[in-house]
Amino acid sequence: MPLLAGQSLTVHDVDNPVQVLNLLNLGNVLHADRFGEMVVPAAEFYNEAVSTQVSLHDDYQRWRMLRRGQSTFAFLTFPFIFDAAAKFELLKEDARR
Numbered sequence: 001m002p003l004l005a006g007q008s009l010t011v012h013d014v015d016n017p018v019q020v021l022n023l024l025n026l027g028n029v030l031h032a033d034r035f036g037e038m039v040v041p042a043a044e045f046y047n048e049a050v051s052t053q054v055s056l057h058d059d060y061q062r063w064r065m066l067r068r069g070q071s072t073f074a075f076l077t078f079p080f081i082f083d084a085a086a087k088f089e090l091l092k093e094d095a096r097r
Helices: 011-035 048-054 056-067 082-096
Strands: none
Touching: 048 082, 056 082
8 A cells, every 4th residue: 555645655754754743742742731832723733745645544444554553654643733524524534434
């Protein structure tokens, strides 16, 4: 299953950058917990390419496999990178299960 439709990206191409974004997001959330506001608005972490070009169905399947130890990466592990429309589609995908 390719990570992005029409692309030959591998887990190695995206894992480290997404992990860095995860650390930045975590710092942002911790700052908000302590001081009552985020330094960076949450929408700044949305990734248009991931939200629009990732097969949400395939990523949902990878995420389910990841939870069973059968996969190594799923964008869904990092929900802060999805915009509201993608999250809505993911909720619909989950409801079908």
